[in-house]
Amino acid sequence: MNVLKNIFKDKANNVFGMIHVRPLPGTPLYDGNGVKRIVYAACKEAETYLKCGVDGLIVENMHDVPYVPARHITPETVATMTAICSAVRRTVSDCVPCGVQILAAANSEAIAVAQASGFQFVRAEGFVFGHVADEGYTDACAGRLLRYRESIGAREVCVFADVKKKHSSHAITQDVSLAETAKAAEFFMADGIVITGTATGQPAEPDHVTDMKRTVSIPVLVGSGVTADNVYRYEGADGFIVGSHFKKNGMWQNELDETAILKFMEHVKSM
Template identity: 35%
Template sequence: MLRGLIGVVHLLPLPGDPGCATPDFAPAYARAKADAEALVAGGVDGLIVENFGSAPFAKGCEGDRVPAHQAAALTRVCLMCKGLDVPVGVNCLRNDAITALGIAAACGLDFVRVNVHCGAYVTDQGLIEGEAAASLRYRQALGVADSVAIAADVLVKHAAPLAPLEPEVATRDCVLRGMADAVIVTGTGTGQPVDPELLERVRGAAEGRPVLIGSGLNPDSADALMSLADGAIVGSWLKVDGRVHNPVDRARVSAMVEACKHAG
């Protein structure tokens, strides 16, 4: 389902996270349910669930996986989202493709997002190396290679490649050597706009795979940007006042859906 408008369900901080003021999971589940329902009622084509409130994040690589209770909470919310009859994906921040694939297989999800699928990037979590070799084999072992797509970021936000890397090279590495099913293009940070030139360069190198906008889309930029992409993952702008930590605003969702519908 890696096309159209995908709304983000950001989990609140969970017990054990520095930003969580309660040992109770219920507030996070209640917010996730309300946000998912508002996104679907507003007309999004799909949902992606993220443990966004659990900053600072584990790297997500071998030896530093997402904590078990976060994986369990993500699983519970993903199952709830599946009940809303739209395609659903999961992103285990910062970069835990293995846990994301396990959740996707157990819940019957449609896709996972992986921030660093190939290469090595300097991030606020330190140096993160892609685990495409392990994650693709794990997906194969789970028997979901034909049903769970991998959407991989190219030159992902909040990160820089360890060595200079042209967008075309990074994209071809993701789709040809990393065998990603789709690629995602972001701005420099959460909610930051995508550079149209970067988007166009990635699209030209994507070998026909879907290209998604991964940050910063709004109704004013939709007409110009959506003509260069197959879809978009939108979180911040769909919240009350466009602030990422606020609840989803159904009216803003509807406005974004209409803007994307008439884009291009």
């Protein structure tokens, strides 16, 4: 798919900075101060990331704790995420790869937001094989999701699928290896796979990158726990999705830390 070339630009070690948007209307932590402030903060983070040289961006409603399953996602969440992503797209050049994730596992909604906002990809939970997440059971969605993508003419929106994702129990698929899960995601037409540690900010196993690059022919991204100190251990990955490490004190809830971003990008450039 030509879109993949536009996202990864024929190189490895692409860095995608996470924009953890402020709590959205209708969620417990929303401060009631209006959507404009949320949009403004997201756009300022986008500007900071690009100034520091990251390759792309991902917008996520991380502050909307506690998360609800996709069937309980409400219209104001989709509407606000569309407003945010559209503003971020206007803030950055069209050639900057941008993606969106809507928690929890609201993958069809993310496809719709990406299509409306001019984003190139979504990060999808529960693409293949069901699992138990902290917000409840997440069923596999590949068949429904790609049919929905086709139905709205969004074939150019890529799907990067988490495999054996963080914050989840995989006991019901313990007899299915990570490699087999990745193969299933590729067979079910994922455009890329994302490997993670056990939780946000927790590192993935470096050997998993090597194994996945041997197992699948689609891009492999590391989706948690990558830092300036350990990034060299994941050399060969197609992309790094970095959130916590780019925040002050390494906490995803905090403001961006330009020094940390610049240091990380220097390490990546030297790889």
